[in-house]
Amino acid sequence: MTAATHSPSQHVMVLYTGGTIGMQASASGLAPASGFEARMSEHLASQPALKVPQWSFREMSPLIDSANMTPAYWLRLRSAIIEAIEQDGCDSVLVLHGTDTLAYSAAAMCFQLLGLPAPVLFTGSMLPAGVPDSDAWENVSGALQALGQGQPHGVQLYFHGKLMAPTRCAKVRSFGRNPFVALTRNGGVTKAASLPGELTYSHPKHEASVGVLPLVPGIGAAQLDALLNSGIEALVIECFGSGTGPSDNPDFLASLQRAQENGIVVVAITQCHEGGVELDVYEAGSRLRGVGVLSGGGMTREAVFGKLHALLGADLPLAEVRRLVELDVCGELA
Incomplete structure (x- = not known):
């Protein structure tokens, strides 16, 4: 149209x-x-x-x-x-x-x-x-x-x-x-079949707390924990390539595992200008998936940051937030 x-x-x-x-x-x-x-x-x-x-x-x-x-x-x-x-x-x-x-x-x-x-x-x-x-x-x-x-x-x-x-x-x-x-971004795209009423514009929203952590060579659990312990409800990890990180660092992975157990939503996106995250392509990515990290597909930093604020600000159940992160809501994963 x-x-x-x-x-x-x-x-x-x-x-x-x-x-x-x-x-x-x-x-x-x-x-x-x-x-x-x-x-x-x-x-x-x-x-x-x-x-x-x-x-x-x-x-x-x-x-x-x-x-x-x-x-x-x-x-x-x-x-x-x-x-x-x-x-x-x-x-x-x-x-x-x-x-x-x-x-x-x-x-x-x-x-x-x-x-x-x-x-x-x-x-x-x-x-x-x-x-x-x-x-x-x-x-x-x-x-x-x-x-x-x-x-x-x-x-x-x-x-x-x-x-x-x-x-x-x-x-x-x-x-x-x-x-x-x-930006030319891509990744697995599944359109949300329907959206909960809490996400519509007429439903009240409140402020949420979302952090962003770009990965760099040598990053460790101390930097990750500093963010996870700051009171955030969700964390965007800007990964290398198609969704890789320091998967041979057991302390880093343990911190991500604790984040999931504490109800913090962690989403991986790519640092690259083009492409997207596919966590199952490399072992380094699948290990992130194994400790509860969600795939942001081809979402930009701007899109995933705004999306998490909306999902968390609508008081949706945590399981519903995690489900909708990986589904296309309004073209962010198209």
Whole structure:
């Protein structure tokens, strides 16, 4: 189904979280600034040939550099998006967000807003609006136009004329107009036949605690235990290749075994830009599977991090969380 077959948006809610797009100079450097609604209105008014849907504007509080984004902020953003659709009469949402953690937030919202009957786009810019060669206005106007043309329900990332699935892309450049790239990931994919009601957008969610540990040569149980003993509910292990780790280290494996026994969900993904985890290919991977590590398949770090927050934040039974980790919920394993 193409975007042209979807109903054009008539009234967009623009949610401004801060980020480079609206930053202005301060004594300490560029910082998030209020007043973006007026600047956006002025710019769009100066482009009479530009046809965009009607829009409303809401400034989130606090405005942040996206490097300061947190899962707690995600829950406020989730509530603001739902409120825009269910209470404010909008039929779509455009989120203005800093690029550093944009892919994380957009991926998280894919899981937090399952079933929301509206399209949600995320965009931002690499340079602030108003500075020479800024990409801010082209991304704002392009995203609004994309919504006006009609988009499917769910969350997408819009940047430099492209629409991307947030669960399949990442920021790979700190410069230029194309910082985001759709990654070629693969792995065993089984679509979830049905989803528990707790995962739908209408069900309340709470904050969860998820850690991430990239594996490096020589990593040992001490580093792993430091994370596992920090109070986390889940841990993402970024493995080598197709899902290998220090399988000849009995202390490391014992720590992972204790994690499973203590109810901590451990998921393996690959450090590679392409491919995915297949824990049964190498002995070093099958030993991880043997102590309870789950396969993240081809999930990106952004996708699995957001997915675990949603699964754990829905108060699902632990067995159900573990089952759904390895099943495709909204295209993260496609």
